[in-house]
Amino acid sequence: MSNDRVRVRGLSIYRPIIYGNTAEVMTPEERASSQFPDHTHRWTVAVRSAASSPDSKQVGGADDISYFIKRVTFKLHDTYAVPNRNVDKPPFEVTETGWGEFEVQIRINFVQESGEKAVTFYHHLKLHPWAAVGSGDPEIPAPEVAAKAGPVHSWQYDEVVFNDPFQSFLNVLTQHPPTPLPKLKRRPIPFHIANPASISDTKEDGTPEFCVAMIEDEAKRLEDGRKLVVAEAEKWRTILIEKEKELEALKAQVETS
Numbered sequence: 001m002s003n004d005r006v007r008v009r010g011l012s013i014y015r016p017i018i019y020g021n022t023a024e025v026m027t028p029e030e031r032a033s034s035q036f037p038d039h040t041h042r043w044t045v046a047v048r049s050a051a052s053s054p055d056s057k058q059v060g061g062a063d064d065i066s067y068f069i070k071r072v073t074f075k076l077h078d079t080y081a082v083p084n085r086n087v088d089k090p091p092f093e094v095t096e097t098g099w100g101e102f103e104v105q106i107r108i109n110f111v112q113e114s115g116e117k118a119v120t121f122y123h124h125l126k127l128h129p130w131a132a133v134g135s136g137d138p139e140i141p142a143p144e145v146a147a148k149a150g151p152v153h154s155w156q157y158d159e160v161v162f163n164d165p166f167q168s169f170l171n172v173l174t175q176h177p178p179t180p181l182p183k184l185k186r187r188p189i190p191f192h193i194a195n196p197a198s199i200s201d202t203k204e205d206g207t208p209e210f211c212v213a214m215i216e217d218e219a220k221r222l223e224d225g226r227k228l229v230v231a232e233a234e235k236w237r238t239i240l241i242e243k244e245k246e247l248e249a250l251k252a253q254v255e256t257s
Contacts, residue, residue, distance in 0.1 A: 004168035012163045013173055015068060016050035016181070018060045018210065019106055020155035023127045025147040026097065039097040040143065041127045045104050046093030047072050050157055051179035052209045054186070059155055059208055062179045066090050067172055068111055068160075075105035101125050108160075114169045116162060126154035153208050182211045 023043035031037050047069070048060035056062075072092040076083045077100075085094045106121045128140045129149050141149070165173065187209040 004166065004171075006167055007164040008167055008170055009164050011165065011170070012161055013165060013170065014159040014161040015065070015173070016157065016159050016178055017047060017065065018050050018155045018157050019045075019047045019121050020059075020123055020153070021045040021104075021125050022059065022154075023125075023152045024150075025143050027147075034097060036097060038099055040099045042095065042097050043125065043127060044093050044095040045074055045106075045123065045125060046091065047106060047108060048092070049178060050210050051181055052187075052207075057207050059153060060210070061091065063176070064090055065092070067176045068114060068169075069108055070111045071109040073105075073107040073109070075107070077102040098127075101127050111169075111172075113166065113172060114162065115166055119160065121156075121158070123156065124154070126152055128152065151207075155208070155210075157210050157214070182209070184213050185209060185211050 021043050023041045026034070026040060026042055030042075031039065046061075047065075048058075049063035049065050050060055051062040052058065052060055053062045066089060069092065070088070072087045074085045074087070074094045076085065076094070076096070077098075080096065080098075087094065102125055104123045104125050106123060107118055108121070109118045110116045129146055129152050140146075146152075162169070162173070187207055
């Protein structure tokens with residue numbers, strides 16, 4: 001057997017990717033000229049490298065990921081003509097119009113040299129910039145307000161991990177190192193109209209970007225959540241112990257009466 005087809009045991013290597021969508025409100029003129037005048041939004045669902053090009057208004061996509069991804073299949077809602085969309089070359093994305101949100105199944109097939117099975121992700125297509133009203137409950141804003149807020153972004157960061165890769169595939173991966181994420185945010189994260197102060201007359205300042213600092217932020221949120229769960233569990237454990245003591249005391253009273 002060729003050494004290239006021998007797995008490198010005990011080694012793991014990963015590639016950061018993002019998957020998700022961006023969406024914009026269609027103008028009245030676009031809707032009037034569309035084949036489907038009831039469609040309200042134009043959206044793009046995609047799989048990209050996690051890093052963004054510094055001068056690009058696109059989320060992610062700084063790297064060509066076709067050296068390890070062969071095909072991406074997007075399964076759209078069944079109401080779309082040909083709901084299964086196979087994309088065999090970059091950019092791995094599908095652009096459509098529509099009026100409703102739904103779950104998109106994203107299946108990634110890797111190049112044959114990898115010897116890896118396909119992986120599947122699920123993404124809820126997001127069209128609306130949900131806004132908090134006085135009571136704190138979210139509501140869908142009016143189209144003209146949503147249009148002013150700019151594109152809606154919904155992206156998930158993930159890492160595709162290759163365990164015990166073939167030597168030949170490992171060589172390919174090491175020849176294409178991913179662009180490092182910036183340590184700090186270079187672009188603002190769009191809050192849309194959930195934060196009215198973020199609404200601008202220009203839509204160019206609302207493109208988010210993944211960065212290393214997000215890892216620390218997410219770790220803090222997870223730790224805060226863990227502490228909250230532990231505190232809540234301890235509270236109810238104390239209540240349970242008190243109730244059990246009350247129950248035992250009542251049983252004792254019944255037995256002695």
